[in-house]
Amino acid sequence: NAGVTQTPKFQVLKTGQSMTLQCAQDMNHNSMYWYRQDPGMGLRLIYYSASEGTTDKGEVPNGYNVSRLNKREFSLRLESAAPSQTSVYFCASSEAQVTSLAKNIQYFGAGTRLSVL
Amino acid sequence: KNEVEQSPQNLTAQEGEFITINCSYSVGISALHWLQQHPGGGIVSLFMLSSGKKKHGRLIATINIQEKHSSLHITASHPRDSAVYICAVKNFGNEKLTFGTGTRLTIIP
Numbered sequence: 001n002a003g004v005t006q007t008p009k010f011q012v013l014k015t016g017q018s019m020t021l022q023c024a025q026d027m028n029h030n031s032m033y034w035y036r037q038d039p040g041m042g043l044r045l046i047y048y049s050a051s052e053g054t055t056d057k058g059e060v061p062n063g064y065n066v067s068r069l070n071k072r073e074f075s076l077r078l079e080s081a082a083p084s085q086t087s088v089y090f091c092a093s094s095e096a097q098v099t100s101l102a103k104n105i106q107y108f109g110a111g112t113r114l115s116v117l
Numbered sequence: 118k119n120e121v122e123q124s125p126q127n128l129t130a131q132e133g134e135f136i137t138i139n140c141s142y143s144v145g146i147s148a149l150h151w152l153q154q155h156p157g158g159g160i161v162s163l164f165m166l167s168s169g170k171k172k173h174g175r176l177i178a179t180i181n182i183q184e185k186h187s188s189l190h191i192t193a194s195h196p197r198d199s200a201v202y203i204c205a206v207k208n209f210g211n212e213k214l215t216f217g218t219g220t221r222l223t224i225i226p
Contacts, residue, residue, distance in 0.1 A: 042203070042219070104148060
């Protein structure tokens with residue numbers, strides 16, 4: 001059981017280049033999330049998807065787009081990378097049922113370390 | 118927006134010591150999540166609780182809803198407990214989490 005799988009693990013981009021971070025989960029979870037983690041700051045939500053076909057902005061969506069391709073996959077795209085997007089990116093998923101505390105636990109991927117030069 | 122504060126930011130202790138990490142938040146919540154981030158970067162869930170106390174092995178999490186405060190305790194600490202411990206709160210009415218900045222714990226043999 002792989003859980004949440006993110007690719008790639010590391011990436012270096014030049015300013016203006018584009019790339020897509022891939023995320024897939026095999027736990028049949030409804031909700032998926034993209035976060036970024038920067039030194040001295042808590043994890044911040046970029047975008048999330050409550051179900052297949054829906055996406056919503058989080059706290060820091062500017063410069064990113066997402067796509068919930070199906071229930072398993074949720075990708076994050078940087079159209080024109082900027083040095084301010086240098087960060088560690090985490091994908092997470094949860095079953096997200098309001099009635100069950102345990103089903104709101106988020107499971108995280110291993111992270112993608114992105115540097116934009 | 119819910120403000121989440123953790124203390125201390127950094128904690129160094131000797132192996133075997135009892136460890137306490139604190140988390141305070143500003144607005145009422147539906148649940149609180151404790152997570153552990155390993156030195157390699159991976160993040161795992163430890164507890165999710167909405168009241169009282171939960172225990173798993175040497176880890177104990179408590180929450181006081183009235184005081185808007187939670188603590189994570191580690192008994193008989195071990196070097197393998199060295200990690201960043203992150204508190205996150207789930208606000209009423211949505212599934213989003215607001216995260217604290219983490220407490221970096223180092224256990225010296």
